[in-house]
Amino acid sequence: MTYPLYGIWDGKRYDYRRKAPAEPVTVVAGLEALMPDNPTRAFIADRGFLVFDGGANLAQVFLQHMTRAAQESCGRCTPCRVGTQRLRDLLHVFAYDEAGTEVLDEMEALALQVTETSLCGMGQTCAKALWQALREFRDQFRPLTVAQCAQTPGHFSYTTAPCIEVCPSKVDVPKYIDGVKGGKFDYALGVVLEKYSMAATCGRVCVRFCEDACRRKAVDGPVGIRMLKRYAADVALSGGKALEIPLPDVRRDERVAVIGAGPAGITCAYKLLLDGFQVDLFDAQKSAGGMASVGIPSYRLPKDVLKAETETLIRHLGGRFFFDKALGRDFTLDELWAQGYRAIFLGYGASQGTLLGVKNEDPSLAGYVSGVDFLLKVHKFVEYGLPYDVTGDVVVVGGGNVAMDCVRSAKRMGARSVHLVYRRTVEDMPAERDEVIACGQEGIHFHCLSNPSSLVIENGRVVGVELLTMRQTELDARGRRGVEPVPGTEHVMPCDLVVAAIGQQVDRAVLRPEDGIQLDKWHCITVNPDTLETTRRGVFAGGDCVLGPLTLVNALDHGDRAAASIREYLLTGDVVIKPEARMQQLLAANKLLLDEPVAVPPSPRERAHVPELPAETRVRHFKEVDGCLSKAAAYEEAKRCLRCYRVYSLSTARPLAHAE
Template identity: 45%
Template sequence: MRLHYGVWDGVVYDNRGTADYKEPEGLDLKNLLQFNNGNPVMTFISHRGFLVFHPHANLLFAMNKYYSTVKDNSCGKCTPCRSGSIIISQALEKALRGDPINWENLLDIARMMRNTSFCGVGQTSPVALIEAIKAFPGDLKLVPLPDMPWGGYEVMTAPCIEACPAHVNVPRYIDYIKAGRTDYATGVVLRHYPLVGSCGRVCVRLCEKACRRNRLEGAVDIKNLKRYCADSLGYTVDKMFEGAAAEPSEFSPRIAIIGAGPSGLTCAYHLLLKGYKVEVFEAQRKAGGMALVGIPQYRLPKDILLAEANTIEQLGGKFHYGRRLGKDFTLDDLFNEGFNAVFIGVGCAKGMKLGFPEDNEQIEGYYNGLDFLLQVERGVVEGEAPSFSGDFVVVGGGNVAMDCSRSAVRMTDGKVHVIYRRTEAQAPADPLEIKAAKEEGIEFHFLTAQKELVLENGKVTGLRCIKLREGAPEANGRRKLIEIPGTEFVIPCSNVISAIGQRIDQSIFEQKDNILFDKRGNISVTESLATSRPGVFAGGDCATGPTTLIGGMAQGQTAAESIHEYLTRGSVGFEPRSRMTQMIKKCNLLEETEPVLPTIHQDRQQMPELAPEIRAHNFEEVELGLTPEEAKKEAERCMRCYRLFGVVTQLPIPGFNQKAQ
């Protein structure tokens, strides 16, 4: 297959009847030619134009499907889009029946809609129709034969939605904040996961990095608007589900969830909403997983996390605490007890040391990051945080290193240092976390590597380090790090924390479990998160390595859909939303091709915080939350950058009900 004709970024292509084949430069068409295996894409339409790949494709049919979706997604706040989308959709339906329509009037309406609408829906969706009427009016007027077995799929998305691993409809919940309906806004997020307030506190803000407002005065504060949704309810999210537990029939399948972390809780949540019987097995005494023990109280108050985890019980799920896989039960035990499927959502609970000869010895003052944070968490929850004496050195540049260093500064009478082998710009930690750490007096040493522990009588007394410089780029694109001779130095300290990574504890599995691992030591899974053992799925840290809260929850949702497919169809089916995400990403379809329209300057609202001199001595929550006035002002900065993508395929899309969409 190849491009037959179309218009892309304003350029007309018509390869019919010519040997001079042309296609859009920089657009990798091979990623657009098939939707699912054996099902060619006949037509692809987006805000950048349309492409026809099949000689028997019907442009009118594709346009009608596309603009029907535009009509359904127009919010109604501006007349050009609300009325224009209805008029266009009705006209195309009429043309599809073979009735005559005024194409010139339709072109005028589409242009008016593009030029005068308020947001991305109306500003960008008319592009394809305008170009089709101008360049290929004859093709647009061809009426297809009735009852053709074509399939189709459309996605209304935005850069922030595509950047979010869970594909949360960010502009929609921001719209509800503008309208003062934070309960509806929370409901938008609850379509994806139950930890709304928790994620609103610790999300890594991938959506904000993609926000088009970055091209103006800075991204919309999406994370803190999400937190505002949950905080402003006046009650915790789990209260929204009181009395919502379904009554599963005696024939409802049973599903076991191993691990009550973000991925396990989210998987359980979606399966309960589908009517399954769900039981969660957790090794610790409470739910929350790595979010409970690995994120300090000053960032994520645990009463909020535990309340949101309680949503599982509100929906009829059961928790079994103090039950550890490999010690208290096996996978075989679960299946023998009558469970029909299992989801493994255990965290990477083994912290890594620094590779010193003393790693396996009991050295006073030498910790891995996870053990240190667990010790801190237990103390804080029990009302008495541990206290330390002397300086700390934390090794690492990620968020765990920031959590360790910012926790240490709250508990010691000494100074806290962080060393990281690369530059500050290359540190994987959230830049705002680094900024906060500096405000709390933590000293950073970038382009610095650890050499050896300095010990005296089995106790840490310092860490020997060396300065580094960057050399030529290596095969992976990163610059080679070279030690600078003569720059060794010792940081005197009483405590050294290794925060350089974690891994899954494979000892929880037996050989007869038939669970395979990948080369990084994680559970090997397919795109649908199925493991090597039928009926067993895995997601979150154990399948990807240490991931973010939002990444773990997104995988929990994916696993729930896969388990549902497995139990209802006997196999895991095709997921059209994931395929559309691949097409958008691989073809860079959200690339900016036009300047941002003139917009009123609106500065980002600043999150109020406890002053550094106050917060550095306690574990009270640092960020205090936006006020209703601040939240509304921040919400008004959202430009609703929606873009619609649609495909028509030669065959129906398996497992997809167009009417259900």
Template identity: 40%
Template sequence: MSKEKVKMPEQDPQVRNKNFEEVALGYTKEMAMEEATRCLNCKKPFCMDGCPVNVPIPRFIQEVAKGDFDKAFDIITEENALPAICGRVCPQENQCEGKCVRGRAKGSESVAIGRLERFVADYHRDHGKKDESKIVKNGKKVAVVGSGPSGISCAGELAKRGYDVKVFEALHKTGGVLSYGIPEFRLPKALVQYEIDTVADMGVDFETNVVVGRTITVDELEEEGFDAIFVGSGAGLPRFQGIPGENLNGVYSANEFLTRVNLMKGYMFPDRPTPVKVTNTVCVVGAGNVAMDAARTAKRLGAENVYIVYRRSEEEAPARKEEIHHAKEEGIIFKFLTNPIEVKGEDGWVKSLVCQEMELGEPDESGRRRPVPVEGKTFEIETGTFIVAIGQSPNPLIRQTTPGLDTQKWGGIIVNEETNETSRENVYAGGDAVTGAATVILAMGAGKKAAQAIDEKLSKK
């Protein structure tokens, strides 16, 4: 039995960095079955401890090994409403695969749980039958604010239990961060739409172009007769560094940059009406998955030199190792231990980025070694585009328009950890609106937990 995962076929790096087609091409049936035989089917499945939505991982993998992909899909979707998405964007190396017993053995890799989940979901989409079972309605209705991962997860779980669920989405397109934040080459938007359509087929109603807190308030939703409300409005408010020159033309938040490209299809300009200006050299500050997405997108839009500028070392970079690996393959240039301190301009446009060399000092409160400036060591990178990808916060609209809703100083909604209920009775919240920007699967776990708590509470009434 191989100690290494079955390799996933991918586009050649020098081809894919010029197109927006998916990088990883997926397993064949034979590859999936071969990889599934690597699972030890442990009596104590530690892999499940790492899954925020409690997918019965060994059970579905055993069905893949037998070639019963339909049964494997049924097992996954007992707990996970978005398997094709999770199989692509979850940080499995820190979750299920990070706890895999096979991966703990010296020189051995964990079972490719994410790749197998992706295969099963894709196979079902191409070959499986739609679920025709009828859901018995219970006469209660729930409003869900936001159609991102937490909102979709909550809506799907409640629909299964017979609730009339209406999802309110601020943008003109459903999917939240799945639609506006993650690039096509990592997560095809047709796939996102398919997953959302599956939830809609369960009876969930979606209404777009509704900004809760502006178009309608939480109080007004209660007045309309919703028995409970779930707030999964995400974290779409970008943070900036506060350095001189950040107001120049040519400075983007990663949020705006990726929204222009992903949601507004800026990469198809002029066939689509949204232009996205990038120059020959682009600098991206940050080293999370969003920074990798922005840098790799800029490369595909034609930038020749794309820099990732990060004040810590590669070891501390929060992005998935796979994303860093793919970025390097595609020609992204990494400037670690480097911190932007000024954006210089000319005629109102970005001209260069002044950078400070850093070194690692003593650990800070996060446990990571604190970056400190190296005295007298600065340099400039000539660039016309600067993208800031250092994190996002929840939009303040809902907290500003909902009396009695307790929030953190930085804007996150405070919830009961067991139920995800807020300080407002029958108002629940989850995902990035509570935690700040995190992962898709953690947001889904929060939506699922809230749905269960809503059902338990309303079932008693």
């Protein structure tokens, strides 16, 4: 039966030292057996502490925790800078030098002072559990015995914040915001570059999971995390400068093949090149960037920005590109092995359009195109001047970001009128709110609660689309409304082009059964979610071809993690799950960080506004709509960050392998 022996969590005291509970007690699910074959002795967090092993000595456990806290203190305010160091030193003296119990009195007073008077989340939370433990379980602080000194229990501390934890790439957001605030823009950019190279791209188009989780959101709006990332990256790339990333000092002989030079493949290659491996990238297109290049229109993401942090950077680091080379069409996995590659990363995305499933639908019809194919044609028109005529009336079907890109691009291509058809309400649209608003400003006609039932064909081309009016159904058990067609409401909307933008799929022609890679029912590649290994040894995969069409930052994260796995596989022959990854899973499964309100609200400061081109001029071209913050605005925005750092410390029975 599992239960904590004693501890305090969210203000509640647990004490089963004398008598076990009648039933299991779970405070943080999965904590007792977080590390395989290495039981948890104690856990310390901002919300309290829990002890599972009567042999754990609180002086030792908190010493390790405060050692990390003292390292993490930025030193800007005295209570935290001096207080965390003093607490660490007092714990050390008490544990190892047999100091008297008056040291415990001093620690209790100091831990409270650090908690109550520090400036940011780090100082306000790192000593709180120590204060609680000293008040409620002081008898568990003991000088270490000779036997305890000889033992080597495991210890692992992990520092994070809500915005970091919710970001798939786990970028240290408060750290780079600190860099912007301090005018150290290279430092700020360097924090992002530790994870991936596409900082300016991400600073423009990321879907901003971090801002959704930002604790300032409930006070006066989330910190403009994405705009600050863009600011730091744009400063570094201003005037067409190249990213200054030092070449690795080791050169390893192992060669890795990366299939697909999209965000996942580029990130994997970037990290492996920094580790000194030889990397070749194969892509079916003629340029790097994947959907960020041929999907996302240049009015949201200028292609010179993308190129600087993909193709140019990878070449600078020694990577080689083989464009117009498609796996499954031009070569096979076996041929890559035969050429001497020691590991392969598959990052070929999800590039096939999805059919609407309506009558008369035929992808070869004139006047009919999928969303991704439409955007590819627009891309070739804008970047290479290849002819593409979109001057008539355009109907785009869908309510996601791809549909928004299609309608806004059609407008810029000179369409007479652009109509967005969506089967649910505007509130239900999965597209980003900013995109929906921008469409309204740019004169896109919305037809919500409308669904196509048939294409109208004349002389072999589409001349209209038959629509059915939809209505919302009653709330279901989960509190959601469905939609259903209203009988007899068929009507035809004449048009010259129908764009089906209701989703993408993975290309089924890339892998064959003899490649030995397991696929799921959607033809996504099956991987070990922790290591990104496929079912074929030495082959790893990530991004949209694993997850289905998702987001840029999910692909960046997969590229980063796959590179770490490939590195380990090539150097040791094996891939293990690191304590850090297990801790992240624990925090996510228990939502330890995400629902926490701001205890002492800061004085309100309005969120910065990104300058943008006026709607009436921007629809005439593909120039970037959103501008960059000014230096002063970036500084003011950076000051809004509350630095919600938290330190989590785990003590285990035996030493932990791979703990940093």
